[in-house]
Amino acid sequence: MTRVSFDVNGEPHQLELDTRTTLLDALREHLHLTGTKKGCDHGQCGACTVIVDGRRINSCLTLAVMHQGNEITTIEGLGSPEQLHPMQAAFVKHDGYQCGYCTPGQICSAVAVLDEIRAGIPSHVTADLIAPVRLSNAELRERMSGNICRCGAYSNIAEAIGEVAGRSA
Amino acid sequence: MRFEHPATFNPIDQLKVVGRPTSRIEGPLKTTGTAPYAYERHDVVTEQAYGYVVGSAIGKGRINAIDLAAAKAAPGVLAIVTAGNAGKLDKAERNPAPLLGGPEIAHYHQAVAVVVAETFEQARAAAQLVRVDYAPGDGRFDLAASRDKAFTPDPKIGGPADTAVGDFAATFAAAPVQLDATYTTPDQGHAMIEPHASIAAWEGDGLTVWTSNQMIAWGATDLAKTLGIPKENVRLISPYIGGGFGGKLFLRADVLLAALGARAAARPVKVALQRPLMFNNTTHRPATIQRIRIGADRDGKISAIGHESWSGNVKDGEPEVTVNQTRLLYAGANRMTAMRLSELDLAEGNAMRAPGEASGMMALEIAIDELAEKFGMDPIELRIKNDTQVDPEHPERPFSKRQLVECLREGATRFGWSRRNPQTGKVRDGRFLVGFGVAAAFRNNLLTKSAARVRLDRDGRVTVETDMTDIGTGSYTIIGQTAAEMMGVPLDKVVVRLGDSDFPVSCGSGGQWGGNNSTAGVYAACVKLREAIAQKLGFNSAEAVFADDVVRSGNRSVALAQAAGNDGITAEDAIEYGDLAKTYQQSTFGAHFVEVGVDADTAEVRVRRMLAVCAAGRILNPTAARSQVIGAMTMGVGAALMEDLVVDKRHGFFVNHDLAGYEVPVHADIPHQDMFFLDETDPMSSPMKAKGVAELGICGVAAAVANAVYNATGVRVRDYPITLDKLLDRMPDAA
Known part of the structure; x- marks a missing residue:
């Protein structure tokens, strides 16, 4: 101990x-x-x-x-049920989950992914390592790929993250 | 309530709440991590101990002896349960293989012991000290090798092993255009993200289990049967289920071992199946070999269609019923289907999302693509040419609703199908060869009894209780919408309580029957509650209108809260079905469109666009229904391109038994998905006029991907999954 x-x-x-x-x-x-x-x-x-x-x-x-x-x-x-974080609210709005079991992990990842992109941390699909990282569909999907959703809500999760990031997925 | 005649106008048709895109009512709980799943119920009992499961290290054989001495002496160990000390256990019919093995071993990773300790770390460490002396036996693990020895099964569900109409053999032999091809699908795993998990607590003779199960009444019945105790002594509670896909339809080892461990340790015990155990310990979608023969006239009309299928299972297991859709999907006067089964010593094969049709459509819808190519005909036109509005085996039975042609046409327009180049390997986009593929979607609509209890309280709130489950399907929300519509209250005045064996028995979640049947059961209970309220107020129940939290009749109106009185009013009823499913064939239809890019050098397949158009009766909540369909499309991409439980045919187990080895689609594999529902109501299905939709979405997707890969490359792969090794040596010149 x-x-x-x-x-x-x-x-x-x-x-x-x-x-x-x-x-x-x-x-x-x-x-x-x-x-x-x-x-x-x-x-x-x-x-x-x-x-x-x-x-x-x-x-x-x-x-x-x-x-x-x-x-x-x-x-x-x-956030809490009464006071959702914008990412949590976006997941509800876009139905970015089904059974809900992977959801907390998806949301924590999504919040961190946007910070990583803002911080200029490159990923496998980042073409230019010197320019600011673009907030593209490919970047979001690549960076979220460690979070499996077996219910298959990926398309909706991408919409939710896209909305919080201020762009359409 | 018996549903015996086609539905006429009823309160659901108001569509004030039902049919509207509605966010899940439990969404704020799920997205904040406050929805409680089985293993997390620290709130329900104190002093929970931890169970860790030991799985068999052989695929077939016997246990000579188990040495528990070292494990028992390990720190924190409270009890160890094996078949040798568990007491007499019975076996439920829905569990062909015993959940606790020994001395006979039925399959690899069959549970042979559960070690209970004060902490998870102690239980895990002690489990490694259990010494099992095995006598391995000869097992049968190779489906292809067993094909010639397969027998004719007597399936409990899904129709007879053999069907025949007209003269298939002669007509096929004489047909000017023939297709004869064999397809294979591999074993697949449900791979739901929440493992099977349970907390069990005894209080005297009574046993309560907080678990993760799709079918509460089956689970409670089978647990009681296995333990040899009265069913009244068992309570199962499962309000949140972290995915099931059929893998949590039945009593599994976590429940039984938690109950036995709790009895042995005289403490509440919780057990989650360790992820690497799940694939060989529980059920899976069994592999199939499917031979399809189609004979057609020169104008593209099918004259003979035959579908034979081979699958394997444990003793007393069922065949995978892959031929069903072929009996109903296309016209043709001469038809045959046949299913054969081999006894194999792998884990039990059983239902996984759209059992039967998911695998069957993987084969049939490539076959149709191949046939179309023989004519040089557009595969959509071939499907339309062979549409049927009646059951082809029984032409006196019409389909209740069948909009396959409309789905294909609508989809073609939305997808831009006219841009498809029918010549393969001709469209290039950078380093990718691009192809379009299409497939029909088909899944039957199943009707089954479902009950609910509804209570109106003095604050005007409506509470629905039913043992129905929500496995991500949206049950909470559509049940709430149904009660709100029926009782004339807003959705936020409805409380929905699910997944408790103390509640009335519902249809449960499976076979895409949950949505229509469970809401129809709630409808029935609400009709009864409306009558009880009207009667209490002296209203004519036929004239009473429930709207805006008020019940009105003529010029009288009473607030529902007031009508409820101090004690509230409760009603309970079930929906039960007459013969409408016999008189009418009830099925759901759709069309899948897929665009792929195949890397010209590496043959890596990337899905670029997906569209599904579905016609499946009234869509009770377009938000949740759409999610069900796109989720199923995602699993279909997995089936097409990666999912494959690889069998070690020497030792008899699935080698890639975790989420690193068993690949499922991830974010990067799935593009934006489009999906569109055709406007439809089906008055033959239930008062809800809805049908199933959750599994329709996976039926046909994999074939649409396969057909797109063929269109892109000219390489026809008939053995799923379509991995790049099956394409590479046949790819067009990359130059």
């Missing part, structure tokens, strides 16, 4: 954890923040995506004790 402390959605938490506990299980099983989903536990589906110090990660692929002092944002930190 090891002590670790980090902020989740702006609130400090101190936990004493089995060192084998993933960040995902720390959130879900210890802090009862179950908005972050476990789909595969192997970094293959993206349902567990959270934002750590501004960067999105698969929380199933990292141990909780590696996050001493980090600032973690989960889906619960973006």
